[in-house]
Amino acid sequence: MLSGMYIHIPFCLNKCNYCDFLSFKSNSDDREKYVEALIKEINMYPKFPLETVYFGGGTPSLLTSEQVHKILSNLNIQHGAEVTLEVNPKTVDLDKFKLFRENGINRVSIGIQSFDDKMLKVLGRLHSSSQGEEAFYLARKAGFDNISLDLMFSLPNQTISDLKADLDKLFSLKPEHFSIYSLIWEEGTDFFSKLEAGIYKETDNDLEASMYELIIEEAKKHGYIHYEISNFCLPGKRAIHNTKYWKNEEYLGIGIGASGYYNNIRYKNVLSISEYYDKISDNLKPILEEEFVDTEEKEIYEYILGLRIIPDGITPKGKYINLCENLLEKGFLLKKDSRYILSQKGVLMANDVFDKFI
Ligand SMILES: C[S@@+](CC[C@H](N)C(=O)[O-])C[C@H]1O[C@@H](n2cnc3c(N)ncnc32)[C@H](O)[C@@H]1O
Ligand code: SF4
Structure with missing residues (x-):
């Protein structure tokens, strides 16, 4: 039976230079209105007993703990469920982490990307390396014992020794889980324009392969299991929610642009916020496209x-x-x-x- 739910929060403080995820700027009224709409959408589906809930973005940590609580209280969450929230280091402090935890979040995935201040500037991130590190320690201090960190590699002009320095820092923190993605040059991003203008060039294939091999080797050395192409964990700490995707299990996708898989249909929600609100106020599921999976x-x-x-x-x-x-x-x-x-x-x-x- 369906037991996972993805909830998309499409708000970010700022657009990173490489990112084409569906996200934009917002104020507190926008976020409040969106949360109300999410709850209406959630209530259009049966109350499945959920083993996993994943707040992805965008930047879900822009929500208040009350908003997260309100959403979760409309769900049928099973005892022991994994409830993850993606966090941007610029949006959190110790109290916020504590409140998220008190309100039902038991796993956080922190967007670190790199521990190199110069690279963070190139990426258009608003936080420094030490703020990224600090976010990890604050999450620990608030009691999170299941923390994932997101990094990227194969970045503009990145060398093997730059990557090694990122990995050394990563392993010194000992997160339970980390994801590390090779940069995708997404059309429409600032990075893509710079690539087309010849300001950046793509990492050469051999260097990218050596980087990936280094990641795999170092992760193993530090006791991590390479359990998915871009994902590594300490024993017993696989991401349960994402594992449902890889096991081809059905899940609900809630919110603007979210994808879901329900009743043998893969669906994608509308991408425009005004269309989303229109559908929700008409009591219609905000689905843009559906594909029956035979x-x-x-x-x-x-x-x-x-x-x-x-x-x-x-x-x-x-x-x-x-x-x-x-x-x-x-x-x-x-x-x-x-x-x-x-x-x-x-x-x-x-x-x-x-x-x-x-
Ligand atoms: C939706 S973001 C989650 C975290 C939060 N929004 C943040 O960035 O702090 C998911 C992850 O996708 C990765 N990502 C985004 N754009 C990418 C790209 N163009 N190529 C490779 N990875 C990318 C980043 O590692 C990012 O942390
Ligand atoms: S990487 Fe994360 S913080 Fe940056 S724009 Fe994309 S979703 Fe927002």
Whole structure:
């Protein structure tokens, strides 16, 4: 049964130079109005018993703890559920962390991106490296024992030793979990214009691969499990919510631009805030597009998403057994009992492996 919910909070203090997530500036009235609309949307769906709730953004930590509480009190949250909130270091202090915790948040994911002040400026982040670090310590002090940090690599002009310095700092903090994404040059961002203007250039493939290998090696050295392409955790600390996506489980997506998967339909909500409010006030689900997932597509999703969970892999059926055997022969997969998992080579070329299933 469906047991996960993603809630999109589309507000940020400022737009980072690389980011094309759906987010914009807001004032406190905008946020209050949005929370009311979210609650109406939530109440359009059955009250599923939820094992995970994920507030993503944008910057969910711009909400007050009362607003978070109000949203959560409209949900049927199971005992022991994982309730995550994404945090931008510029928006928190010790009291705010404490209040989030008292109001039902038990996991935070802090957007660090880099521990290098010069790089943070290039990225357009409003916080310094020490403010990023401070946010981590404040979350700990407030009692959070499940903290994830978000970083990026393959950044403009970043060298291997810059990355090593970021990793040294990261491991000195010992978060339970971290995500580290290779920069995507998203159209429409300031970074993309600079790329087109020749001010920045993309990291060369060999350097990017060496960076990724360094991350994997260092993470292992520090006791982290590389359990998904961009995600690492201490034993027992996988992100339960995101793991539902990779296991191809259904979940509800709430809020502007959110995606969901419900009753065999993958859907995406409207992208315009005025359209969102119009639909909600008409008592309609604010869905922009829907796609029915048939059995064949469901199976393909299961394999592609399933392979992302590196230690678990997949157990293919039918024609996909031959495909996996072929990928095994070429060294992209390994076999563990009846399961196929990505090899080291497969991890480095994961997108090419996934393409073979389509
Ligand atoms: C929605 S943000 C969450 C945190 C919060 N908004 C913040 O940035 O502090 C999710 C993460 O996606 C990553 N991200 C955003 N844009 C990216 C891009 N163009 N390429 C790679 N990773 C990106 C960043 O690591 C970011 O922390
Ligand atoms: S990276 Fe995070 S803080 Fe920056 S614009 Fe994107 S969502 Fe907002």
